Amino acid sequence: MRADAQRNRELIATTALDLLARRGPAVSMEEIARAAGLGVGTLYRHFPDRQSLLDSVAATTLRTLLAAGRAEQSSAAPRWQVLVRIVARCTGLPLALISSLPDATRVDPTVADLVAELDALFQGLVEDAQREGSLRADLTGAQVVGLLNVAVCRPGARADDPLTTVLLDGLRARP
Incomplete structure (x- = not known):
């Protein structure tokens, strides 16, 4: 995996971890992408569905x-x-x-x-x-x-x- 792609994947996972810890499992994929400063498409390239991210x-x-x-x-x-x-x-x-x-x-x-x-x-x-x-x-x-x-x-x-x-x-x- 390219270095920038790896950084994006880690950023998505870290952001999701933070939001899920604070707000619970109802956080949307769009909210996670926005909080990570990435597009929803980038999020879905790394995690094809919500379940894989969770x-x-x-x-x-x-x-x-x-x-x-x-x-x-x-x-x-x-x-x-x-x-x-x-x-x-x-x-x-x-x-x-x-x-x-x-x-x-x-x-x-x-x-x-x-x-x-x-x-x-x-x-x-x-x-x-x-x-x-x-x-x-x-x-x-x-x-x-x-x-x-x-x-x-x-x-x-x-x-x-x-x-x-x-x-x-x-x-x-x-x-």
Whole structure:
């Protein structure tokens, strides 16, 4: 791919990521092209349809989160702190996009694999925090991951918003 074409593709993906994180999955292709300072034709040359753009952004987002999660997982910090830091990281990403992708028959296999890896990482952290005694033990790892998805997989999610803070307060083990 030519250097200018590669720059345009990256610009489109970065712009889409930013708009989707701030406004949710309803952002139009035309809005993305306009915000990137490119024509709609350029956008469609790189991403032939909305789904291919969404799949690309979802895969990039999940890879970024997985790398951050693995780095956090290897830290010596208490598991509760690690989990809270990852949740905070999640709130800055367009995870609502991933939860809004069409049914499983159309989900890109790469995206599905990355979601499964992330779920496993989160479940492992949850189980570690439960063994540590910092997270309630009366829920399964899958249940906790499902609850965390409610908090972080929505447009405008923030680490300090009431839904996220109340949910984390409810998950925290009490002495």
